[in-house]
Amino acid sequence: MQKLIQRVQKANSLLCVGLDPVGDDAQVARRLADVIDQTHEFAAAFKPNLAFFLSRENGVQLLRETVQRIPQDIPVILDGKFGDIASTAEHYARFAYDVVGADAVTVNPYMGDDAVRPFVREGKLVFVLAKTSNKSQYSMQNMALTRGGSLAHGVATVACRLDAEIGGIGLVVGATYPEALADVREICPEQWFLVPGVGAQGGDLAATLRAGLRPDGAGLLINTSRALWQAEDAAVTARDLVAQMRELRAVGV
Numbered sequence: 001m002q003k004l005i006q007r008v009q010k011a012n013s014l015l016c017v018g019l020d021p022v023g024d025d026a027q028v029a030r031r032l033a034d035v036i037d038q039t040h041e042f043a044a045a046f047k048p049n050l051a052f053f054l055s056r057e058n059g060v061q062l063l064r065e066t067v068q069r070i071p072q073d074i075p076v077i078l079d080g081k082f083g084d085i086a087s088t089a090e091h092y093a094r095f096a097y098d099v100v101g102a103d104a105v106t107v108n109p110y111m112g113d114d115a116v117r118p119f120v121r122e123g124k125l126v127f128v129l130a131k132t133s134n135k136s137q138y139s140m141q142n143m144a145l146t147r148g149g150s151l152a153h154g155v156a157t158v159a160c161r162l163d164a165e166i167g168g169i170g171l172v173v174g175a176t177y178p179e180a181l182a183d184v185r186e187i188c189p190e191q192w193f194l195v196p197g198v199g200a201q202g203g204d205l206a207a208t209l210r211a212g213l214r215p216d217g218a219g220l221l222i223n224t225s226r227a228l229w230q231a232e233d234a235a236v237t238a239r240d241l242v243a244q245m246r247e248l249r250a251v252g253v
């Protein structure tokens with residue numbers, strides 16, 4: 001958490017650079033290095049997506065090398081969407097933190113809080129999927145709870161209660177549903193949100209910041225992956241995004 005706060009302040013940025021590498025092995029290694037080198041100045045965090053590494057031979061090695069290339073003061077969020085019973089989750093946690101060297105993970109909380117707790121460690125941050133950015137999320141996440149509100153609201157309530165109890169919990173909330181983002185912010189006023197969906201998925205940056213920024217102008221990590229991977233000049237794309245964020249934060253969106 002401290003590392004994240006320091007990085008956000010130092011870079012004056014809320015940009016999370018997503019690393020979803022596609023292409024043949026030689027291209028991918030080169031492109032990963034280029035994207036990291038060109039964007040790290042603007043990055044509040046990096047988010048490698050585990051699936052894109054596991055789908056290639058030597059993917060774990062490539063992931064470790066990728067994390068090692070990222071400057072040490074920039075948090076790395078391993079987007080694995082882990083979610084299994086505690087005894088198994090402990091092994092995922094060891095993989096993410098001890099093998100890969102990540103500072104944070106994403107976790108699917110469907111199996112309950114014992115699927116989340118093993119990831120909580122001193123200095124680490126666990127982003128729990130609450131309201132995702134994909135179109136079909138509504139079939140699960142809009143389900144009405146008997147006590148009122150939706151399943152997404154229920155998850156947010158449990159996540160920030162868990163944060164109050166043990167600390168180190170953030171939430172994943174997509175940029176594609178700003179009204180839902182505002183609802184989750186109301187339920188969890190203090191927590192950090194990892195917000196994917198700006199870029200290829202069409203999420204609106206201004207609406208996202210308006211809905212989710214905390215009064216201190218922080219609390220959001222805005223992720224974009226394909227838009228940077230495919231960019232002709234990733235540095236320019238990252239710099240422009242960060243410039244927009246700074247402007248919007250300065251005028252209090």
Ligand SMILES: O=c1ccn([C@@H]2O[C@H](COP(=O)(O)O)[C@@H](O)[C@H]2O)c(=O)[nH]1
Nearest residue numbers: 049132133174196199200201224225226
């Ligand atoms: O709700 C979610 C949770 C995670 N993701 C992941 O974020 C990136 C988004 O990539 P873009 O290319 O910027 O669309 C990707 O790794 C997803 O698996 C998400 O999109 N939505």
